[in-house]
Amino acid sequence: MAGREVKVLSVTSECVPFIKTGGLADVAGALPGALAAEGVEMRTLLPGYPAVMEFMKDAEKVYELKELYGAAAWLLSAKVEGIELLVLDAPHLFARPGNIYLSSHNRDWADNAERFAALCQVACDIAGGALDGWTPDVVHAHDWQGGMAPYYIARSGAQAKTVLTIHNIAFQGIAPAIRAVALDIAAEDFHADGVEYWGQVSALKAGLNYADRLTTVSPTYAEELMRPEFGMGMDGVLRRRRNDLQGILNGIDTTVWSPEDDPMVQNYKSPRGKAKNKEGLRQEFDLPETDGPLCVVITRMTEQKGLDLLLEALPALIGAGGQLALLGSGSAELEQAFLATAADEPNVAVKIGYDEALSHRMVAGGDAILVPSRFEPCGLTQMMGLRYGTVPVVALTGGLADTVIPATPATMPKGLATGIQFAPVTASALTGALTKLTTLYADQKAWAKIQRNAMAHPVGWDSSAKEYAALYQSLVDAS
Ligand code: ADP
Numbered sequence: 001m002a003g004r005e006v007k008v009l010s011v012t013s014e015c016v017p018f019i020k021t022g023g024l025a026d027v028a029g030a031l032p033g034a035l036a037a038e039g040v041e042m043r044t045l046l047p048g049y050p051a052v053m054e055f056m057k058d059a060e061k062v063y064e065l066k067e068l069y070g071a072a073a074w075l076l077s078a079k080v081e082g083i084e085l086l087v088l089d090a091p092h093l094f095a096r097p098g099n100i101y102l103s104s105h106n107r108d109w110a111d112n113a114e115r116f117a118a119l120c121q122v123a124c125d126i127a128g129g130a131l132d133g134w135t136p137d138v139v140h141a142h143d144w145q146g147g148m149a150p151y152y153i154a155r156s157g158a159q160a161k162t163v164l165t166i167h168n169i170a171f172q173g174i175a176p177a178i179r180a181v182a183l184d185i186a187a188e189d190f191h192a193d194g195v196e197y198w199g200q201v202s203a204l205k206a207g208l209n210y211a212d213r214l215t216t217v218s219p220t221y222a223e224e225l226m227r228p229e230f231g232m233g234m235d236g237v238l239r240r241r242r243n244d245l246q247g248i249l250n251g252i253d254t255t256v257w258s259p260e261d262d263p264m265v266q267n268y269k270s271p272r273g274k275a276k277n278k279e280g281l282r283q284e285f286d287l288p289e290t291d292g293p294l295c296v297v298i299t300r301m302t303e304q305k306g307l308d309l310l311l312e313a314l315p316a317l318i319g320a321g322g323q324l325a326l327l328g329s330g331s332a333e334l335e336q337a338f339l340a341t342a343a344d345e346p347n348v349a350v351k352i353g354y355d356e357a358l359s360h361r362m363v364a365g366g367d368a369i370l371v372p373s374r375f376e377p378c379g380l381t382q383m384m385g386l387r388y389g390t391v392p393v394v395a396l397t398g399g400l401a402d403t404v405i406p407a408t409p410a411t412m413p414k415g416l417a418t419g420i421q422f423a424p425v426t427a428s429a430l431t432g433a434l435t436k437l438t439t440l441y442a443d444q445k446a447w448a449k450i451q452r453n454a455m456a457h458p459v460g461w462d463s464s465a466k467e468y469a470a471l472y473q474s475l476v477d478a479s
Helices: 023-036 050-056 112-127 143-156 203-210 219-225 235-240 271-285 307-319 332-344 356-365 381-387 398-403 427-442 444-456 462-478
Strands: 006-011 040-047 060-068 071-080 083-089 138-142 161-166 174-176 200-202 213-216 245-247 294-301 323-330 348-352 368-371 391-395 420-422
Touching: 006 023, 006 112, 006 143, 006 462, 023 040, 023 083, 023 138, 023 462, 040 112, 040 462, 050 071, 050 083, 060 112, 071 112, 083 112, 112 138, 112 143, 112 203, 138 143, 138 462, 143 161, 143 203, 161 203, 161 462, 200 203, 203 235, 213 219, 213 462, 219 245, 219 398, 271 294, 271 323, 271 356, 294 307, 294 332, 294 356, 294 381, 307 323, 307 332, 307 427, 323 332, 323 356, 332 348, 356 381, 368 381, 381 391, 381 398, 381 444, 391 398, 391 427, 391 444, 420 427, 427 444
Parallel strands: 006 040, 006 138, 040 083, 138 161, 161 213, 213 245, 294 323, 294 368, 323 348, 368 391, 391 420
Antiparallel strands: 060 071, 071 083, 174 200
């Protein structure tokens, strides 16, 4: 890129390898490295949760806030694992055990709006020059947790341009209107083109209305978001801001998801290593030997992910000799339903929990990876599957539509297909897709070709990093 380096502050509630509950963390963790090659100097502002503070033992205090939502707070700075971190050390907001968003009863922390508004206020201070020698040109906020940053910055008069990325429109940062004053929202901004959402405060809406530019994590999701079926009440704002909205596809970290030398996978040395990994995975999940495909699922267990449809469609897979190994956690109802199915059916095995290393072994050892989501902004596990020759079976939605080339009568003879897609997102269409999977799997030549295509499909950050860099540069050039 021509010109000087662009300085970008990334404002995020999660970032690999420090704290992760979902794909946002993967993206926030990958961006700084991917963008460095494009002339972007990114620093990452993250809340000081206990897990994050573990990495900050040698950090420097670079900014002090005498009062931030009830107590003093500090901003710590350190370069850790290659990432320039700025961590908001505010124990009264972030030093809590367990899930970063949920209290022990699986309910949102009652003060979530304030916790992340605090993060955004600090982002605004940084945009206003709070740090010696480093003021960002662009503040890039992620999801509702970063949503108030563009609002505070717009109101403060700071020079920084702002970008908001929507990783999942389902989470909107809603709080009762009575909290608006505490959240430092001016009365004149409490309206539908400001921070108000049907009589309440929405941090996401604030970001959607006040950020200079909006992005989301795949081109198809960008289109979907402007439709009522997918926009979850925000489609009107997004239609209004159509010209400022852009879909930039996520990538995966191809050094971490690297089939030839994945340290978390013992047996995998080449695509041919899959048979060995599959054997290991079957043993690990206590699955018998069969002739059909071993399907894996790695997921949050929520309504979004279409797992109820999978339960309904499973007999078609099992009946054709296939198997399922699922790793996930989330809704108690879905967890119970899968555990009950596994107890009855020897070809279904379930592990409830979160296990990074196991997820690698599953991607390496599975024949196919299933992602039957009702909506999926981008989705990462299908890309992990592609890289390891683990054929994705995906719903035709969001980033799943943008990353998988479906096996069809048109693509098969041309040798282009990398996976299987199904639509509409129903149990019967999924059943059809699983039947197609078992048929394809039985055709060794066709299957090997799909695996090769999948492994050759680019899933890294190269082209998307260029798109983000171009976006930042266009904002700087316009200022
Ligand atoms: P979302 O962000 O909606 O959860 P994505 O597919 O974008 O979905 O990202 C999910 C990320 O979390 C992937 O990196 C996936 O491998 C990981 N993941 C999800 N559940 C688990 C789990 N139980 N154990 C290990 N990794 C998981």
